[in-house]
Amino acid sequence: MHGTRILEEADRLMTVCNSCRYCEGLCAVFPAMEMRRSFSDGDLNYLANLCHSCGACYTDCQFAPPHEFNVNVPKTLALARADSYAAYAWPRAFAGAFARNGLVISLIAAFSVAAFIFGFAAWHDPQVLFGVHIGPGAFYRLMPHNAMVVLFGAAFLYAIVALVMGVRAFWRDIGEPAGIKTGVAELFQAIRDAGTLRYLDGGGDGCFNEDDRPTDRRRLYHHLTFYGFALCFASTSVATMYHYLLARQAPYPWWDLPVVLGTLGGIGLLIGPAGLLAERWQRDPELTDGARRGMDVAFIVMLFFTSLTGMALLLWRETAAMGPLLALHLGVVFALFVTMPYGKFVHGIYRFAALVRYAMERKALAQGAAE
Amino acid sequence: MVDLSQKFDVLVIGGGNAALCAAISARRAGASVLVLEGAPKFYRGGNTRHTRNMRCAHDAATDILTGPYTEEEFWDDLLRLTGGQTDEELAKFMIAESKDILNWIVEQGVRWQPSLGGTLSLGRTNSFFLGGGRAMLNALYRTAEKLGVVIVYDAEVADLQIERGVFLSASLGQPVDGVTEVRASTLVAAAGGFEANIEWLKQYWGEAADNFLIRGTPYNRGSILKLLLDKGVQEVGDPTQCHAVAIDARAPKFDGGIITRHDSVVFGIVVNKHAQRFHDEGEDIWPKRYAIWGRLVAAQPDQIAYIIFDASVRNSFMPTLFPPIEGASIAELAGKLGLEPAALEKTVTDFNAAVRPGTFDHTILDDCRTEGVTPPKTHWARRIEAPPYLAYPVRPGITFTYLGTRVNRQARLVMKDGTPAANMFAAGEIMAGNVLGKGYAAGIGMTIGSVFGRVAGREAAKNARN
Numbered sequence: 001m002h003g004t005r006i007l008e009e010a011d012r013l014m015t016v017c018n019s020c021r022y023c024e025g026l027c028a029v030f031p032a033m034e035m036r037r038s039f040s041d042g043d044l045n046y047l048a049n050l051c052h053s054c055g056a057c058y059t060d061c062q063f064a065p066p067h068e069f070n071v072n073v074p075k076t077l078a079l080a081r082a083d084s085y086a087a088y089a090w091p092r093a094f095a096g097a098f099a100r101n102g103l104v105i106s107l108i109a110a111f112s113v114a115a116f117i118f119g120f121a122a123w124h125d126p127q128v129l130f131g132v133h134i135g136p137g138a139f140y141r142l143m144p145h146n147a148m149v150v151l152f153g154a155a156f157l158y159a160i161v162a163l164v165m166g167v168r169a170f171w172r173d174i175g176e177p178a179g180i181k182t183g184v185a186e187l188f189q190a191i192r193d194a195g196t197l198r199y200l201d202g203g204g205d206g207c208f209n210e211d212d213r214p215t216d217r218r219r220l221y222h223h224l225t226f227y228g229f230a231l232c233f234a235s236t237s238v239a240t241m242y243h244y245l246l247a248r249q250a251p252y253p254w255w256d257l258p259v260v261l262g263t264l265g266g267i268g269l270l271i272g273p274a275g276l277l278a279e280r281w282q283r284d285p286e287l288t289d290g291a292r293r294g295m296d297v298a299f300i301v302m303l304f305f306t307s308l309t310g311m312a313l314l315l316w317r318e319t320a321a322m323g324p325l326l327a328l329h330l331g332v333v334f335a336l337f338v339t340m341p342y343g344k345f346v347h348g349i350y351r352f353a354a355l356v357r358y359a360m361e362r363k364a365l366a367q368g369a370a371e
Numbered sequence: 372m373v374d375l376s377q378k379f380d381v382l383v384i385g386g387g388n389a390a391l392c393a394a395i396s397a398r399r400a401g402a403s404v405l406v407l408e409g410a411p412k413f414y415r416g417g418n419t420r421h422t423r424n425m426r427c428a429h430d431a432a433t434d435i436l437t438g439p440y441t442e443e444e445f446w447d448d449l450l451r452l453t454g455g456q457t458d459e460e461l462a463k464f465m466i467a468e469s470k471d472i473l474n475w476i477v478e479q480g481v482r483w484q485p486s487l488g489g490t491l492s493l494g495r496t497n498s499f500f501l502g503g504g505r506a507m508l509n510a511l512y513r514t515a516e517k518l519g520v521v522i523v524y525d526a527e528v529a530d531l532q533i534e535r536g537v538f539l540s541a542s543l544g545q546p547v548d549g550v551t552e553v554r555a556s557t558l559v560a561a562a563g564g565f566e567a568n569i570e571w572l573k574q575y576w577g578e579a580a581d582n583f584l585i586r587g588t589p590y591n592r593g594s595i596l597k598l599l600l601d602k603g604v605q606e607v608g609d610p611t612q613c614h615a616v617a618i619d620a621r622a623p624k625f626d627g628g629i630i631t632r633h634d635s636v637v638f639g640i641v642v643n644k645h646a647q648r649f650h651d652e653g654e655d656i657w658p659k660r661y662a663i664w665g666r667l668v669a670a671q672p673d674q675i676a677y678i679i680f681d682a683s684v685r686n687s688f689m690p691t692l693f694p695p696i697e698g699a700s701i702a703e704l705a706g707k708l709g710l711e712p713a714a715l716e717k718t719v720t721d722f723n724a725a726v727r728p729g730t731f732d733h734t735i736l737d738d739c740r741t742e743g744v745t746p747p748k749t750h751w752a753r754r755i756e757a758p759p760y761l762a763y764p765v766r767p768g769i770t771f772t773y774l775g776t777r778v779n780r781q782a783r784l785v786m787k788d789g790t791p792a793a794n795m796f797a798a799g800e801i802m803a804g805n806v807l808g809k810g811y812a813a814g815i816g817m818t819i820g821s822v823f824g825r826v827a828g829r830e831a832a833k834n835a836r837n
Binding site for chain 2: 067
């Protein structure tokens with residue numbers, strides 16, 4: 001009936017859960033489930049991406065393993081979620097990147113870093129590469145600004161196109177609720193829910209990770225990671241505006257906005273991913289999708305290295321190490337960009353889309369009840 | 372590692388809501404507390420695992436309760452549903468105490484939520500546990516552990532040393548850390564009823580009990596109840612009675628919980644293995660109808676029955692765990708159910724012919740009824756005529772038993788001669804019969820457990836100090 005064995009299992013579980021409903025107060029997944037009596041592949045992929053993997057429903061479930069009903073919603077939805085990333089990948093030919101994601105991301109990252117180092121070395125004689133460059137435009141003596149813009153702009157644009165195509169396929173598959181258009185209110189609701197990680201709180205007590213005692217650590221680390229990433233992105237945007245609007249060239253002094261934003265974000269992107277990785281390692285194996293850990297680890301490590309190399313570049317930008325560090329940092333960032341549509345990064349995009357869908361369904365339900 | 376050879380102030384036997392409330396309340400009163408739970412950790416808590424709400428009196432609406440439920444109304448409900456088989460003093464005491472339980476239980480880490488989708492009319496009277504009964508239990512266990520209550524799982528108590536109404540020690544079936552005899556100043560018995568003890572059920576139900584399905588864990592064997600009654604504690608409640616509902620015959624023998632229930636009787640007819648109807652399917656309104664069908668099916672041959680309905684009502688009730696069995700015709704459906712096709716066709720034809728016109732409304736006792744068929748269907752009667760035809764096979768699902776131990780307002784056990792026990796208390800299902808002689812209303816078992824658990828723990832701690 002369903003496309004995969006995992007979706008078959010997800011369907012079985014949603015049928016069990018729909019006849020119980022004890023968990024409906026924990027998160028968005030169960031109320032969304034209750035709006036349905038049967039589940040298409042799209043429905044299940046929607047529920048899978050709505051799940052934040054807080055683990056509360058597993059800990060609370062009287063039918064969790066070792067019970068013979070074997071109800072493990074977080075694990076099953078994690079597997080279905082990972083499958084859905086591949087199912088909606090654009091172009092289709094690259095869906096295989098999700099199969100051995102850790103390896104693929106590692107290879108691309110290694111290749112990208114090597115290409116930048118090799119490129120720098122081939123382009124410049126050693127005095128330039130290992131020279132000390134200071135003052136405005138220092139970075140651009142190693143790589144012209146326009147070359148950076150073209151290369152990174154193209155990579156970023158590609159990532160955006162691929163992500164948009166993926167989320168479009170997802171949105172079509174999960175089906176727009178009849179008669180409801182996405183309104184500003186639903187978008188804001190979804191932004192609030194995503195921005196606060198509302199559904200990672202296990203219904204209020206925190207999420208379950210290594211045992212049956214709830215904590216809020218994963219949410220904290222995720223916030224550090226996400227807002228760290230956002231600050232770094234803001235830093236780059238401000239720097240771009242400086243460059244084009246104010247004709248001020250990087251590097252900027254430590255007190256200037258791009259550096260302050262980048263430093264704060266960088267610190268978040270060091271602590272956050274390190275914490276998430278530690279939590280990932282301690283996580284109860286019953287709650288994880290096992291073999292697919294590579295995808296999570298690859299993305300977390302990529303973010304960590306992005307920050308680590310960026311911070312190193314900031315610290316040693318006025319020394320002879322600047323050239324190699326710049327190559328390293330640009331290599332990592334380039335790899336991050338091009339692998340965005342083919343790694344764990346997409347979880348944020350699909351989950352946000354699912355939250356928008358959920359906000360719309362709630363509205364439709366409220367309207368239906370009011371009539 | 373905890374030293375079980377020490378003498379504890381309070382020994383709690385059991386691991387559900389009542390046991391944990393007793394343990395927490397005793398510990399908060401300063402006692403050293405040991406909890407012996409006979410089940411493994413995953414199955415801890417007996418029937419509490421499968422509960423979802425508690426019925427507490429309250430004078431005003433709260434953020435999760437839609438309106439007031441006064442002590443008087445609670446008492447009226449209890450009086451009606453037990454047909455007067457209740458100890459008025461104890462019941463009124465429990466109802467008064469239940470008000471404070473709404474807050475006290477939250478202080479022990481339990482979280483409330485508004486009534487669940489599909490739970491009909493309980494939003495005003497019943498407070499629901501966020502995440503259900505197991506979430507509630509987990510919270511109580513976390514609190515108990517944090518307070519320093521010692522908890523041992525797989526610790527089945529095989530015997531109790533009781534002399535002249537004085538508890539001395541409990542003997543473990545299997546040694547724990549080399550200890551087989553556990554000593555304590557006081558005992559709180561909170562180990563539930565005997566619904567999972569098929570041999571015991573057979574004493575009253577005969578071989579039919581072999582076909583009963585047990586809704587809770589296999590660990591509710593009533594061994595502590597039996598020991599107490601054998602050792603001179605006064606009994607209360609009808610030993611032959613149990614709460615039974617119709618559950619899917621495909622459910623596991625034990626621990627299918629709430630999700631195997633069927634409440635689709637009103638949408639069709641119910642036949643036995645001879646394809647004959649045997650009771651008015653339109654007799655009563657939820658939740659009473661929900662509670663009578665277990666007993667009715669238990670009285671049928673082989674303790675099996677089939678709810679027969681058609682495609683027109685397929686989505687009229689909550690989705691079920693097991694899908695209905697389908698047939699394009701009544702004869703085909705009969706074949707799949709192992710019933711005589713001609714007999715089922717005749718039953719359905721006769722029923723359809725007897726249906727009078729009316730306006731269907733399953734939320735009230737409507738005017739859709741039959742005429743000229745025995746037994747009649749007095750409400751919600753509509754013809755079964757839209758294929759595919761559908762059926763759920765059902766068996767009696769036993770929830771709990773009524774036999775218990777007599778207690779007083781201190782939750783103190785009362786001996787056969789009417790004297791209060793020196794140092795023994797009881798809480799939960801093991802003494803529910805004091806308040807609930809028969810019948811049931813949603814959430815009342817949890818009220819009994821929390822109120823008397825809290826009282827028993829407090830009194831036991833006080834007793835241990837003296």
